[in-house]
Amino acid sequence: MTPTPQSPAYASLAGALAALAGAATIIVLFGWHVVPPDSQHWILSGMIGPDPVQYWLGWNFFREAPWSWPPGLNPRYGMELASSIFYADSIPLLAFLFKAIQPLWEVPQYWGIWLLACGALQAWLGWRLVGLATSDPIARLAGALLFVIQPMMLNRLGGHFALGAHWLLLWGLLLALTPGGRWRVPGWALLVLAASLIHSYLLPMVLAFWTADLWRRRGVGWRLPLEMALVPAAGLAGLWAAGFFVLDTGFAGTRERFGEMQMDLLAPINATVWGWLLPTLPDTGHVEVNGSYVGLGALILSGFALFVRPVRRHWPLMVVLGLMLAFAITHRPSFAGHQVTLFPLPERLVEMASALRASERFYWPMAYALMVAGAVGLVRLAGPPLAGLIMAALVVVQVVDLQPGFRRLASYFPPDAPQMAAQLQHPFWLAAAGQYTAIRAVPAANQGPYWEPIAVFAAQRRMVTDAVYLARSDEAAKERLRADVLARLAEGRPEPGTLYVLRDADSLAAARAGQRAGRDALFFLDGIHVLAPDWGDTR
Template structure:
């Protein structure tokens, strides 16, 4: 009891910052997300990512242990081996919860509690860092309250709030703050830690990064390099400089091996490009070329930086003395910011919305770098470092009362700048309907299928995890202990998955229920299966299914492509119509077509001023333009036919505008004619 009281007394201000973070979380998300048996809110998210994170854990939980790969998952893409690492299911938590599986409820999620933990850690570590930089002593109550207010800037950091329950593992911004704390607080303490203790701390950080999300490995690794630069400047010896890096890398690599990162099928695919950050975007919102490249650090961060600079100018002598005493740390911090800038920009340097130049780099380096292809995320490190440093300097160079007011203003500004996102989350997570079961699989026959014992595997005819019915079917399989042959994985070789799934249809198994989603129905007569339809979904089985009415053999109707999923250049698109202007181009969604003969009909207007063709080809490989035979040519309708003796992967139809005559496309339908 005495030790607990002493701990609470010593860390009371950091715990207050953690409490602030927890309160913000509860205000935004409420308490229902904390219920470990409540999962519908995860599956109801309009983004498929939360479903991937949760269902990846469910499949992993029901997959057997296969040493030495504790993180191996044999149920998500059966019968192949994947890893819990690639479903972004927070691997460390998944492994621990799987070990405790016998005492956990059958339906269990840890994402809600993880979210609360992330916000609390963000607030507690931010307070500790701000107080340290601000030179605040534990007994200085006013300044400590000011540091808690400053922690609000980090609790409302955009990357944390936007990624939470979207890319949930990526919401672990506190890992960066923890690395900064080890460097700026623990390593700078009066009792300077030994090299052995440094190795232990950074080894633990390597363990956490590899076990939570891989993108934190380079971010935390760069903080470690900065800490080593400082030790080198202080001439603390080669061991103090090199061994912590060795510890960090060795622990991370060992954990990745145990998690099965290097032994997973379909993993290791690189998309071959870098989505870099526009560094001006740290202070100017909206400059990110995409949602993934938006790295805005928030209005409150910008305000804190401006106020910190003003304080430094007003108290120039005091500032000069401060930086003189901390020269080595300042130099290391500059090195850190430069490293982060290079890593996060990619090889195409963009600033203020303009591309300045592109640096040609060897393919070997590109292949390695592209493992972190969304490298703009790495700029979160710079944003958080600037936020905590600026808030700390405001605390140090403004008097106590003024600093408290200014940091409160910064926190309020941070929330104001993020008000649209915060309001959206509050509205969503406080809506009772968000916690209701909204699965499309409502026919009682689904439960009969599960209880019959006839099936233990679900197999999709093709690889299409973006379809509306996909996640409902996968959730059904996971909930009932079945395996699935298709799942979405991070860093996944989609080409290999597409080819593999198509090949599996050559050998049909009686314990497998086959799902033909949308365009896959075009191939139904190619396979000797008994067909059934539940909730509009075509299902196939090698053996008859007792109690279900078999769907009679019929001519396969044409299937219509979803125009809103098309890629459109110089034009507009909605659910019903695509309009192309001069220089316009339409490229339809990608379909998988099995061998056979097909007819494609395009309806609209202006086709006599267009160029139309079909193409197919695996991602980032050669695209093949197809030989097609036009059987109908008119301004309002174009019809072409083609045949294929092999599966066509990522098949698309393209329409190009040849002049300034508008082209309108209202329907594109595909039918199998042989």
């Protein structure tokens, strides 16, 4: 029997084709060289900043550590400052998987595999979502491509790998738009668990979709308390396993506060560095201003949402989307870069919201919902066959518009980019790696001077270090460590097997004051002051 568009066999084949198209798009845009797990030069090139190096370090220290409880603890990366694989932004879901199978397959980096998976899942779920409007294969495949070929996701995959998991948002949107079933509660629990093991920014968005769906299905009887317990518990379990709760303080970070990285009201139509068919408009200038443009083709598709009449059962979803949009705009809205504070917020509330300080990202759910509504509106207006051709044309418009963005992506991880040159090149370092098992950076800091070459050197030589870059860190622990190490150095009590990199005048003065004649050596190598305890005994 020949498969038809309504048959399960046809649906499976078409869905697989959409997923392959999504993965192929990632390969075209980023290159095959990022995929092999042994290919690490593109991560360690440092061409787009320290974040990919941070992810690589988190994983490479984590895989050397024994399993712990909770399993996400990462004591080798940070020593007293260490937290967990969660705060290294190394995608705990994959870190757990590849650490578990490490006896069978050692994976130096899994982010290339992750990029492929994000492209495939984004396309497949986009295909499912367009399928709510039509079974036309051209429309569904074209719609799937529009969900992949757009800057909101690609901008994240170009460096903030975990945040590229926009398929979590599409999964949540799909569950919120479709009728219930017996697998619905396990589906939500699995989605929330996955989000908690990928990135904390995406988790509240997923939970918002679940809240809307729960509101829509109010009156589900005895299942309601079970679902209200199970789904949040899945998220808490994932956060606990990944090591989210190991910090007592520092969740808000030390950078921009809530209301300083908000969405400009023109951001959805501001092409910025991504498109060339629409102009670049004034903006607030913060680092997230590239994150809300979806491309001209996707914008045109979203415009067809005007032809969709709101359905009563979707009002909870619309309310939740509106609240997330309000959070993205914040109490300090901006128009073409001009900010105004509508009303003050209590300092305690600002502090709490600052844990999600890059609030512009909360526009993503609305943008995806508008694309789905646009597909529905287009199909209702033009009919399935013509709607499919129009959506295919919109893919062409999208590709043409985003040429500047594609060139930008190609510059992130070029195949010929050299691995970051070792900054610790003096022969001393290799000799020291044979004598010392730990290397400290004094004073302790999160992303302090020389953190990157020290941490990379330690990872490659299987040493432990407190030279770290973490998404969040415990400020109190940092201050305690600073005082303790400075006192040790000044009193001539260095820790056995520990090398010290001295990053300021106070630490250098303390090392000189406590230097033990004939035992400890002070060097100035590669532009860095170093204290090598007991170096004199062995040289």
